[in-house]
Amino acid sequence: MISTPRQALGNLAGLGVLLLIWVVYAVYFSPTQGWTFFLQLTVDGIILGSIYALIALGYSMVYGILKLLNFAHGDVYMIGAFIGFGVLTLFGGPLNPAIPVALLVLCMFVVAMLGSGFLGLAIERFAYRPLRDAPRIAPLISALGVAFFLENSVLLLLGANYRNYDGYDLISYNGIHLGGSAGVFVSYLGVMVIVGALLLMVGLIALVRWTQFGKAMRAVSFDREAAAMMGIDPDRVIAITFFVGSALGGAAGVMFGLVYSQIYYLVGFLAGLKGFTAAVVGGIGSIPGAMLGGLLVGLVESWAKGYLNGNVADLVVFGILIGVMLIRPSGLLGTPALKKV
Amino acid sequence: MKKVMVAAVFAVALSILAATALGSANAPARAKASSLATASVTCGKLRTIGMAAPITGPASDIGNQQVRWAKFFVKRWNANKANRNQKIKLVLGDTQLGVDTAFAVKVAQSFKSNSKLLAVVGPAGSQEVVASTSAYKAGGLGFISGSATRVTLTDGHTDGNRRGYFYRTVPNDGQQGPTVANYMTKTLKWKRVYIIDDQETYSQGLADGVQKILNNRGVTTKRDSISQTASDFSAAIAKIPSSYQGIYIPWQLAPQAQAFGQQLQAAGKSKIKLFGSDGLFAPGVWKIAGSYDSAFPYNPADPAVKAYVKAHGGNGEFFGLPSYVAAQVDTLAVTRACKAGHGKTTRAAVRKQILKTNLASSLLGFPVRFQKSGEMKLPAAFGIFQIQKNGSFKRIG
Numbered sequence: 001m002i003s004t005p006r007q008a009l010g011n012l013a014g015l016g017v018l019l020l021i022w023v024v025y026a027v028y029f030s031p032t033q034g035w036t037f038f039l040q041l042t043v044d045g046i047i048l049g050s051i052y053a054l055i056a057l058g059y060s061m062v063y064g065i066l067k068l069l070n071f072a073h074g075d076v077y078m079i080g081a082f083i084g085f086g087v088l089t090l091f092g093g094p095l096n097p098a099i100p101v102a103l104l105v106l107c108m109f110v111v112a113m114l115g116s117g118f119l120g121l122a123i124e125r126f127a128y129r130p131l132r133d134a135p136r137i138a139p140l141i142s143a144l145g146v147a148f149f150l151e152n153s154v155l156l157l158l159g160a161n162y163r164n165y166d167g168y169d170l171i172s173y174n175g176i177h178l179g180g181s182a183g184v185f186v187s188y189l190g191v192m193v194i195v196g197a198l199l200l201m202v203g204l205i206a207l208v209r210w211t212q213f214g215k216a217m218r219a220v221s222f223d224r225e226a227a228a229m230m231g232i233d234p235d236r237v238i239a240i241t242f243f244v245g246s247a248l249g250g251a252a253g254v255m256f257g258l259v260y261s262q263i264y265y266l267v268g269f270l271a272g273l274k275g276f277t278a279a280v281v282g283g284i285g286s287i288p289g290a291m292l293g294g295l296l297v298g299l300v301e302s303w304a305k306g307y308l309n310g311n312v313a314d315l316v317v318f319g320i321l322i323g324v325m326l327i328r329p330s331g332l333l334g335t336p337a338l339k340k341v
Numbered sequence: 342m343k344k345v346m347v348a349a350v351f352a353v354a355l356s357i358l359a360a361t362a363l364g365s366a367n368a369p370a371r372a373k374a375s376s377l378a379t380a381s382v383t384c385g386k387l388r389t390i391g392m393a394a395p396i397t398g399p400a401s402d403i404g405n406q407q408v409r410w411a412k413f414f415v416k417r418w419n420a421n422k423a424n425r426n427q428k429i430k431l432v433l434g435d436t437q438l439g440v441d442t443a444f445a446v447k448v449a450q451s452f453k454s455n456s457k458l459l460a461v462v463g464p465a466g467s468q469e470v471v472a473s474t475s476a477y478k479a480g481g482l483g484f485i486s487g488s489a490t491r492v493t494l495t496d497g498h499t500d501g502n503r504r505g506y507f508y509r510t511v512p513n514d515g516q517q518g519p520t521v522a523n524y525m526t527k528t529l530k531w532k533r534v535y536i537i538d539d540q541e542t543y544s545q546g547l548a549d550g551v552q553k554i555l556n557n558r559g560v561t562t563k564r565d566s567i568s569q570t571a572s573d574f575s576a577a578i579a580k581i582p583s584s585y586q587g588i589y590i591p592w593q594l595a596p597q598a599q600a601f602g603q604q605l606q607a608a609g610k611s612k613i614k615l616f617g618s619d620g621l622f623a624p625g626v627w628k629i630a631g632s633y634d635s636a637f638p639y640n641p642a643d644p645a646v647k648a649y650v651k652a653h654g655g656n657g658e659f660f661g662l663p664s665y666v667a668a669q670v671d672t673l674a675v676t677r678a679c680k681a682g683h684g685k686t687t688r689a690a691v692r693k694q695i696l697k698t699n700l701a702s703s704l705l706g707f708p709v710r711f712q713k714s715g716e717m718k719l720p721a722a723f724g725i726f727q728i729q730k731n732g733s734f735k736r737i738g
Contacts, residue, residue, distance in 0.1 A: 037579060044575035152397075160401030162596035164626070168603045175607070182583075187607045260572035261600035266399065270570060305576030310567040311540065313576075 011332045015296075022303075030307055039184045041306040042299065047190045047259060049298020050197035054252035055275025056282065056290035056297075057204060058120075058245035064285035065221045065241050067136070071143040072123055073249055074272015075150035080116040080250025081263045082154065084108040085163050094170035101170060105258075109196075112254045113247040120246025124239055147272075154265040167258030193255045200251055201291055204244070208287060217241055221285075270314075274301070277321045283334020292332060296320075378481020378689045382459060384427070384679035390671045391432045391452040393445060393463035393473070393484070394664070398437035399570050400541075403593050403620070404465055406661030407487055408433065411462050411668040413649055418672055427679065429672050436464050439541065439569060442472035449473035453480030459678075459691045460484070460671040462664055467491035467500075467542045474503045483508065483692035485670055487663030488620075490514045491546055495714040508695055508715045510666040510705065512637060512723065514543075517618060518550030520723040521589070521635050524738055525551075525616065526558050528725075529633075531586040533561045535613070537577065539569045539592040547591035547618055569594060574601050578608045587633075589616045593660070595623035602629030619723070622659045628732035637663075638706040638724040638736065646704055662704055670698050670709065 026038050055077055062070040087108045092098040099107075127146045131139045167189055175187035208214035219227040220237045228234050256271065257263050274297055282293025297317055304316040324331065392411050395404030412431060419428045432455065434448030445464045452458050453476050461477065461484035464470055470489045477484050485508045492515040493499035494507065525531045534555055538548040552562050563585070567577055569592075578601075581588065588605075592598055598621045605611060606629070615632040622636035639662055640646060649665075650657045674694035678686040681694075700709040710718040725738030 032580070040579045041576055044573075044579065047575070048573055155397060155401070160397065160405045162402050162594065164596050164599050166599075166603065168607050173603075173607050177609075181609070185609055189607070256572070261603055262572055262594075262596040264402065264596075266570070267572070301573075302576045306579055310565060310571065310577055314568075 008333050011328065015332060026303065026307060032307060036179065036183055037306065039178075041302045043184055043186050043190070045299035045302030046295065047193050047298070048302060049278075049295035050194050051252045051255050051259075051294075052271075052274050052278045052297050053291045053294025054197055054200060054248045054255070055271060056278035056294045057201070057287065058249045059276050059279040060282070060284055060287060060290035061241050061245040063279070064287075065217060065238055066128070066139075068128065068139050069143065069276070070123075070128075070245075071140070071272070071276075072127075072146035072150060073245070074268035074270075074275065075147050076116050076119055076123070076246045076268070077249040077253045077256075077271060077275070078263070078265065078268030079119055079150060079154065080112040080246075080253030081257045081267060082158065082163070082253075083115040083250065084112040084254035084257055085165060085263060087111045088165060088170070094166040097170065105171070105192075108254050109251055112250040114250075116250025116253070117243040117247035120242040120249075121239055123246075124242040129235065129238075151265055151269070158265070160265065162262045162264045164261045165257040165263070167261060171258070189259055193259055196251070196255060200248060204248070205287060207244070213237070213240060274317065277317060280331055281321060281324050283331030286331070286333045289331055289333035377453065377456075377479070379687050380456065381682075381685050381687055382457065384675075384682070384684050384686055386426045387428050387430050388459060388672075388675050388679065389430045389432055389455070389457040390668070390675065391434060391448075391455070391458050391461040391463075391482075392664075392668070393434045393436050393448045393452070393461060393469070394465050395438035396433060396435040398435075398440045398444075400438040400465070400593065402596070403488070403660050404436075404438060406658040407463070407465060407664035408661075409653070409658065410487075410649065410661035410665040413645075413652075414665045414668040414672070417645065417648075418669075427676050429668075429675070431462075431668070432458060434463075436466075436469055438464075438466045438469060442466075442468050445469035445473045446476055449476035449480075449484075452482060453477065458482070459675045459686065459688055460695065462487065462667040462671055465489065467494055467546070470494055470503070470507060471500045474501055474507065478503065478506050481688040481692070482506070483671075483674070483688070483695045485510060485667040485695065487511055487665075487667045488543070488660070490517070490543055495716050497714065504714060505692060505696070506715075508667075508670070508711050510663040510670065510709060510717065511619075512719060513716065514546045514550055516719070517635055517723050518547055519554060520725070521547075521616065521618070522551050522554035522558070524633070524635075524725050525555065525587060525589075526560060528738060529587065529614075531560060533582075533585045533587075535563050535565070535581050535585045535588045537565045537567055537588060537590050539590075539594070539597070540566050541569055541593065543593060543620065544591045544618075548589065551589055551591070569597070571597070572600060574604045575608070578605055578610065581605075581610060581613065583610060583613070585613055587614045587616050591618035591620065593620035595621050595627040595660075598627045599629065602627070602632065605629075620660055622726070622734065623657070624659075624728075624734045625656050625732050628728060630728055630730045630732075632728045633737075634726045634728065634734060635723045636726060636734075639704060640702075640706045643704050666700075666703050666705055666709060669700070669703075670695060673700075674698065 058073045091104050097104050127142045128139050172188050178184040216232045216237050220234045224234045278293035278297040279290045282289030301313050301317050304313040394407045415429050415431050436445040436448050465488045467489040487510050490513045492513045536548050536552050538544040555562050617634040619636040621627050674691050677694045678690040703709045724736050726734040727737045729735050
C-alpha cells in the first residue's frame, strides 16, 4: 500500500532537497560547524532511527491491515525490553554472563520477540477481535485501555525501579573510528543495532513480498471481505500480522535496552509516540514508509539535540509531524485516500 | 459629570458589596481551616500520618525509594513492643512528580480532609511544596519533605510563607552548591566544566548555583539540558568538547547517570569526570568508577541503614533516607503530642512538637533540630564522595 513510484519519487526528491539545504547550513553556517560533529550526530541518529523504524513497522502493519491505531504497541515494546532484561539477568547479568555473549544476546532477542509476539496475539484476540465490527472509535479506546493496563501491570508486578542493561559492559565499549581518533565513532553495539534492524526489515519485506502469507496479508489489507471469499482466513492473517509486528517491537525493546541501558515501565510511552510519528511521517500502512519515517525521526531528533538543545528535540520532531500532515496528509510514501463520487 | 459621579458611586457600592460577599465567603473557610487545625483527634492505638510521594510517573523510581524508607521506619516502629499502643499507619498519596503539580494538590486536599491524619511526610519536589502549601495550611497540617531543596521555600516570602507548617530533613541547594563548586575549583583545580541539568526544579537550581560560583571564579562553563525521561545521550555527549575536565550532573535518577556515563565512555570521552549531587547517591546503581558525588554524610554503621541495605539486596537507595527521618520526626511529634494531650491531640499541637524535635543522632549522620523557618539547624555539611571500582562510594572530602 504505497504511493505510485512517481509520487514517491517526487516526495523523496523534495525531502532530498530539504536535507541538502540542512546539511549545508549545519556544516558551514551553524555556530557548531564542521563535518565531524554533523556526521557523529548523523550516525547516532541512524542508530536511534533504526529502533524507531522497527517500532513504526508494528504500527504500520496493524494499520495497514485493520485501519487501527494500536496505541498499545509502545507498551509491547516496553515489555519486550523487560523480557530481554529478564533473560540477561537469568544468565548472570552483563558482567558475569553464564553463557557466551553472542549466544546470550541471541537468546535475549529470540525470547523477547516470541514473548512480545504472543503478547500481541493475546491483545488482538481479547481486546481487538471482539470489536472488529464495532465503530472505529471503540478499538481505539480499547487500545488506549490496553496501553494503560500493560503499563500499570508492569508497575505492580515489577515496581517503578529503573533497570540498567549495561549493554556496553556486556558487549564492548569499543567501536570503529572513522577519520582517526578525533573523527566519527561508531560503537560495535551501534553497528549491531543498525545491522540487526536492517536484517529484520529485509526479512519483513521478504515475508510480505515473496511468501504465501505475505500475499494473503496484502489481500486482507486491500479488501478483507474479498480475501475471505477467496479462501483466506482474515482472522488468522490479522493474528499473524499482530504477532510479527509485536515481535519487531520486542526486538526494538532489546536493542534500546542494549544501547541506551535504562528501562522502566513508562519507557514505551514516548518511544511509542515517536514510532507512531515515524509511521505517520513515512505514510502509515506503508512498510518502506515506516522505515524511512523511523530513520527521519531518529535523525531529526539527534540533529535537534546536537544543534539546538535537548529541550527542543521533541518539539522539533512533533513539529515536523504537524508539518508533514499539513503538506502531505498521507505521509511521504503513503497513498492519498481515494474519494468515491 | 453627573453621569460620571453616578458611575463612580455605583462602582464603589459594587466593590463594597463584592468585598462583603467575598469576606463572608472566606470567613467560613478560615473558620474551617482553623477548626481543622485545632479539632481534637483521639489518638487511639493506631495514629495516622500521610505520605505524599511520586509513586507513579517519571519520578516514581525515587518516589518509591522514599516510600520504602518511610515504610521501613514505620515497620520498625510498629515492631517495637514498647510502641504496641502507639502504632503508626502510613497513608500514601501519589503526586506523580514531573507530570503536573495538580496531583500534589489533590493529595494535600485529601490529606486535609482525612480527620484522622495528624502530619505528613513529603511532598518530594519543591514545586509540589509550593503548589500544595495552601491545602496543608488550610488543614493545619505540618509537612516534612525529604527532598525539596529549593532555598526560597523557607525564606517566608519568595515562594509564599509556610513557616510553622513546612519542614525539611534535607539540606537545601544553598548548602550543597558551594560545597561542590569549592571542591571543583580548590581541590580538583578544574578550569572547564560542562553542566547538564535534567530540567527539574531541583536540578536547575543546583546547576544555576554551581555555574554562578564557577563563573565568578573564572572557570569556563557550558550548559546543556536533558529530560529526566531521556535515555539517548549521544547528541548531548557529541557536543561536549574533549578538553573539558568535568561534567556536573545534578540529577535525581542514578540509573540515568549510569547510562550517561556508559555512553560517555563508549564515545571515547571517559577522561572527562562526572560530578553528581545527592540525588545520585546510589551505590551499586551509579557505578562509573572515578566519578564524584556530593551527599549528606549518612551513617553507614547505623543498624537501621545496615538492615535496610541488607533487606534491599545491597542497594541502599540513599536518596530516600531523609524520608525515613521525616517519618521518624512526624511519628515522634505525634507520640509526644498524644502523650501531652492524654490520648487526644490536634494537628496544631503536632506541628508544635515537630518544631521541638531534638534527635541527638540520626541516619543522616548529624543531629536533627529545626529552625523556625523549617530548615534544620545544621552542622549538616555535605560530603564529597568518589565512586570506587567496586561501585562503592568513598568519602574523600
